[in-house]
């Protein structure tokens with residue numbers, strides 16, 4: 243089944259007012275089950291808006307958003323999503339374990355299952371030993387991993403991530419990229435990921451969706467075919483070719499079909 247389908251989607255904020263903004267226009271995008279898709283583009287081009295539309299946090303002005311074959315609203319009610327944003331957004335008075343349990347609590351999952359699931363997710367992000375710590379006792383990178391564990395705790399078929407690694411140092415960021423890919427692959431999760439970083443987009447993605455502003459729209463979709471990622475990927479010619487393609491797409495001078503560089 244297709245994970246996400248956006249058809250002719252537009253979003254206008256403050257319609258009919260002097261401060262009217264067309265945040266998105268004419269957006270068509272399909273994300274396949276298990277696919278990793280990244281959104282990249284200049285600030286204000288509508289990346290967060292697109293993610294929020296998929297997550298049913300806002301409604302489109304025109305067009306339709308379908309998630310797991312259902313209207314986004316139904317998919318949200320059915321807990322088809324896990325969402326992680328730039329700020330980890332943990333509750334300081336809850337332990338790491340209980341932060342990860344929160345979405346399961348809200349869902350009415352039994353205490354025993356909650357505990358087991360949170361443990362499993364914390365192990366997955368390499369924080370099993372920190373279950374009883376409080377967020378303030380962890381580094382920024384660790385807090386972000388807790389937020390990812392929390393987003394994954396309900397085993398969402400779809401993960402929405404808005405610049406989740408933006409505040410992290412480069413080394414932590416690269417490690418988390420590898421962890422995220424491993425988690426998504428092992429759970430079959432489909433992902434839409436927003437980033438400002440071209441290398442990050444290329445490293446993570448099956449496809450990079452390039453957007454432009456005023457009005458926000460998709461200008462190009464760059465497929466990335468690098469095979470299983472690892473340390474060698476970051477030095478491979480294919481990686482640099484991907485980076486060049488995305489950079490050119492962002493500048494608006496696309497590579498003609500069939501060209502090799």
Ligand SMILES: Nc1ncnc2c1ncn2[C@@H]1O[C@H](COP(=O)(O)OP(=O)(O)O)[C@@H](O)[C@H]1O
Nearest residue numbers: 255256263265284285286287288289290291292
């Ligand atoms: N709630 C809102 N009300 C009014 N304008 C908004 C709102 N959310 C976003 N916008 C506007 O929509 C455009 C796209 O915003 P956003 O999706 O946050 O861009 P990005 O995430 O790519 O930086 C911007 O011009 C922004 O100011």
Ligand SMILES: [Mg+2]
Nearest residue numbers: 289290291404
């Ligand atoms: Mg944004």
